[in-house]
Amino acid sequence: MAASVARVTTISVRSDTSFEDAVRVGVERASQTLRNVSGAWIKDQKVELTDGKITSFHVVLEVSFVLDD
Template structure:
């Protein structure tokens, strides 16, 4: 029987467009640096507000990647 071991790292990403765009940017950046990214959990979401309007979307992600043998 084979097993795999993963590790979780925290990534924060920001977008002026949407939460979805922030998540995509965070996962893409993590995948550019880490090998074998297998998933991500959105741990936190928040918005920046200026003059009563949302100006940015921020997410904190827990990114999982599988460790190599």
């Protein structure tokens, strides 16, 4: 039986649009640099405010990828 080993890396992403956009951009960017990206989960999220209005959305993602043999 073959075993696989995965690694998890943390990335931080900011979007002026939405949390969903930040997650999408983060996963797409991670996939450009890391091979075998297999999943991601949101570790933290927050918004930045100016004069009581949301100006940006921040997410911290844990991205997992399977290591090459």
